[in-house]
Amino acid sequence: MATGSEIDAHRHDDHQIVYAGRGALTVTTGRGTWVAPATRAIWVPAGTVHAHQAHGAVDLHLVGLPVGDNPLGLDEPTVLSVGPLLRELLVAYTRPPLDDRPERSRLRAVLLDQLRAAPRRAVHLPSPVSPRLTALCALLGADPADNRTLAALGREVGASERTLSRLFRAELGMTFPQWRTRLRLHHALVLLARGTPVTAVAHRCGWSSASAFIDVFRRAFGHTPGAELRREHG
Template sequence: MSIPRHTPVAPTGLRRLAPGTGIDAHRHDEHQIVYAARGVLSVITDRGRWIAPATQAIWVPAGTVHEHRAYGRTDVHLVGLPVSANPLGLEAPAVLAVGPLLRELIIEYTRESGDSAERARLRAVLLDQLRHSPRHPVHLPTPSDTRLAAVCALLNDDPADGRTLSELGAQVGASERTLSRLFRAELHMTFPQWRTQLRLHHALILLAAGTPVTAVAHRCGWASPSAFIDVFRRTFGHTPGRNG
């Protein structure tokens, strides 16, 4: 990650990003909600990667060095909040569910029009809705152990790689038992859970580029399109055909 800019106030507003573009590393002294009403957006920190379609938003706590990357033509709605406004008490980035009402509140709040009293009322309702927004574990943590990082890199290069943890371990010089322990200790999930997260990340990126669902399922390693659709629906609340 490049040297971050320091912006004390987290901006509120709409940013339209072209496919493959983003916002370079920066931090601000306020919290921020990052929501892509169109397209798919990822937030990258030294702790990992978070990615969200239009049914989810990403919470970025104050002081977090982060950068954004857009996949597909992306409308990014940014909501800056003072450090006192943290209805979920989150101290690390998180992916939050965005229902229809919260979506409209975010979009309306990021418009430039409206007097201060009206915007204050709108923000109060937005925070109330956010307080009841469930968190989703759509997160790829960054490994520190070199052996674990090597396994993660192999699968990131080819998420359809179907090798077992034992077979991958043989390539990087670590036992299945050691790698399994490292997945739990460093990434706080099992190997199958992490691989599903990785495949969902790649699937969102491919879908944003217009790749057909059947091809996405194949390229990301699912046994069938129906298996992919089932996992996607359970994670994001809608089918991949509706993504974006």
């Protein structure tokens, strides 16, 4: 998939594992957006209406599993960490010929074992429901570097700080600062997949300095944004 290209909303009768071997892919449903660079894959349960968007040139790998075969026991989209072995298994399993040879069945069994053991990563950006919260989230989505307070943003969308704080907890399950940090990390992963330098990512996503960005990114993902950039672009 070329950068910026999209696959419109659709659904599958089977479960699906979506993996971008290069670049980053976002999967969006009515509940929010999940982002996965080459170090992560996304589990999409059967029947889930979802859309894809590519960020950077994406090598897309898709693994389908029958609706009765749910090795992870998950009923909502989930981001899974992809280590070197799982990466090679996903690439090898989706490489032609896609037939029923015994060796491919053995490969599938190992792949499922690795998926069960894969750590789950919270890269989900939940979507709001109420109009005022939707308007506020759209403002920050258009400019993650917007540093206005919740009270200032509330004046623009016609809601009090107290009302918005309540809506963030009720609809998104987190506080406003937590959601804004999640939004910025989401945008950071997309920008890194496109090859944007770390300092520029920090500035465009609203961190006061590159060191502050690096600290938050490392605590969220266990490695630095520089390491993420090198994985994507050597």
